[in-house]
Amino acid sequence: MTALAAAALPPVKPHPVSDFFYRRRALLVLLLLVPPLLWVGVVYVGSLLALLANSFFGLDHFSGQVVREFTLKNFAELGTGANLDVVARTVGMALAVTLACIALALPVAYYMARYASGATRAALYIAIMLPLWSSYLVRLYAWKLLLAKEGAISWVLAKLHLSWVLEALLATPVIGGHSLSFSPLGTFIVFVYLWLPFMILPIQAALERVPASLIEASSDLGARPAGTFWRVVFPLAVPGIAAGAIFTFSLTLGDYIVPGVIGDSSMFIGQVVSLQQGTAGNIPFAAALSLVPIVVIALFLWGAKRLGAFDAL
C-alpha cells in the first residue's frame, strides 16, 4: 500500500485543445472530413463533371477548336463499327484477365490464409508485393523480352520439344499472332501478371476471416473437400473476389500502355482516348470514350451486387 502511494503518478494536466474537442465531437469530425471532402468533391468529382460536359461538345474540324455547343455527335460516333470493336476488345480482355486472376489467386490466397504461418507467409507476402516495388514499365519491357520470338519462353519450350504447343496457340484465331509478344495472348499474359497481386490480397483478407471451424463443420456434416469449397469457402471468399475483380477489371479497362507494347497493335479504349485527346486534339470525343469504362464498371458493380457479392460484407 505504501509502496503504491509512494509511486503515485502525477495527475494528467488539462490540455485546452484536447479538452475543447472532447466536448465538441461534431466539430472535430467536421474538421477531419473537410479537407478530404474538398479534395474528392472539387478535384475528383469536378473533373468527372468536366469530362461529362466535354463529351457533349463538338469539334470544329477545320480550326481544331472545341465548339461549346450541345451535340450528341460523339456518342453517335461511339456506335460505329471500329469504335465498337475497340470497346468489345477492351471489355473482353478485362473479363478474361479478371477470370484468370480469380482462378490463379484463389489457391494462393487460400494457402496463405489457412496453411502458411510465420516465415512462409511473410515470404509469400513479399513475393506478391515485390513486383509492385519496381516500375511497371520496366516489368512490361522485361515481359516483352520473355515473350519475344527469340525469347526465354519459346527457348524453354523448344528445349522441352513443346514448340508445337506454342505454335498451335499462336495459330488460334482471336488470341494468336506472329509471336507471344505480338499477340492478344501475350497482352493477356502480361495483364494477368500485372494485376494478380490486386486479386490475391483481397481474397486472402476475406479468407483470413473465415474460421477454420467452418471448414471442419462442413466436413463433419458429410461434405467432401470439393463440396466444402463450393458451398462454404467460395461463397465466403466472394466479397474478396468482388473487391479484387474491381481492381483487375478497371485497371485492364483503363490501361493504354500494355497493349501498345505487347500485342497485335489493335487498339484498346485507353489508347484511342490517348490518341484522340493528344494527337487528334479531339477532346470531346476522348471524353465521350472515357465515359465508356465508367459506365461498364458501374454495370459490373451493379451485376456483382445483384449476384449478392456484397451480402457478406
Added chain:
Amino acid sequence: MTHAVALERVYCEYGAVKAVDGVELAIAEGEFFTLLGPSGSGKTTCLRMIGGFALPTAGRVLIEGRDLTDAPPYARPVNTVFQDYALFPHMNVRENVAYGLMVRGVPRAERARRAAAMLELVRLPGVGGRRPSELSGGQRQRVALARALINEPRVLLLDEPLGALDLKLREQMQAELKALQRRLAITFIFVTHDQHEALSMSDRVGVMNRGRLEQVGTPREIYESPATRFVAEFVGAANLLEGDAARRYADGAACALLRPERIRLGSEAGARASGTVADRQYFGAFVRLRVELQSLQLAVDVPADGVVPEPGARVQLHWNAEAIRRLDGNG
C-alpha cells in the same frame, strides 16, 4: 458388445509436444461421457481425433467397432457441436441445420421438413429464416446442436459447447442437453474444463492432465475417491494432507484428501484438530473458513445460516474417519 467409441493406446504428437500421451478409453453405447481437464490437457485433441480433425500419431480409433483411425471427418458416423458453434454466416438457420442433408442430396422439401423438426426438438421453432448473426448466443448453441443431430449420428461430440454462455443459460442448457441425450439414446462425448458441468451431467467422467487420462469413473467415484492428487485438486475443493499432516491425520499415508464440506465445527471433546480462523469467504449456501493449524491450513465449509466464527476465533474440527481419502501415486 462393441463400444460406441474406443481409443486404443492413442498418441498425438505435435513436434516435441505430446498433446495426447497414450490414452486408452472405451465409451459405451448411449453413454454421456465427459472428458474433463484444464486447457492444454489433451481433452479437445482426443475429441478431434474421434471427429477426424486430428489424426493420431500412433494407436487406433474405433467407432462402433470399425477402425476409423485415419478416416476423414465426412466418412465418420459422428457429428460435432463446435465451441464457437461454427454456423455458416452466409446461410440462414434452416440452411445451416439442413446442411448435412443437402450434401447428401436429400430433396429440398424433405430437408425443410426435417430441419423444422430438428429446430422443434431443440425448442427453437420459427427462426429458420433468420441469419445466425441475428440470434443470441443461446439460440446459436441450439442451432449448432440441431445441425449436428440432423444426420442422426450414433455419437455426438460436444467441444465445450456451453463455454460462451452466461451462468443461468448454461445451467438451463446442461439440463436440456442431458434430457435430449436420454430422449435420443445416443452417445454424447462432452469436453469441458468445468467440473460442475462434468459432475452434474455425465454418466462417466474421464479426467485428463498433460495428455494422459488420470482417472475414469462415475462422477461420484471421481469426486469421492480420486485416484490421483491431480484429480483430487482439480475436481472440487480439496485439502491435501502431506508429510507431517498426512502422518498425523491419515495414518502415515504419503498424501491424503479431506474435502472441506466433510469437516465440522464442534466442541473440544473428540475433536481431531483445533486451529484459528484466518479468513472467511461467503458463498451464499455456505461459508468457507481458512483455518490455521500448527503446520497447515485447512479449508472448512460451514453452513451460512448457523453461527459462523469470526476471523481470529479458535475452532475445534471434527470429521469421520472415512472422510480421509488416501491418495496413492504421485499424480
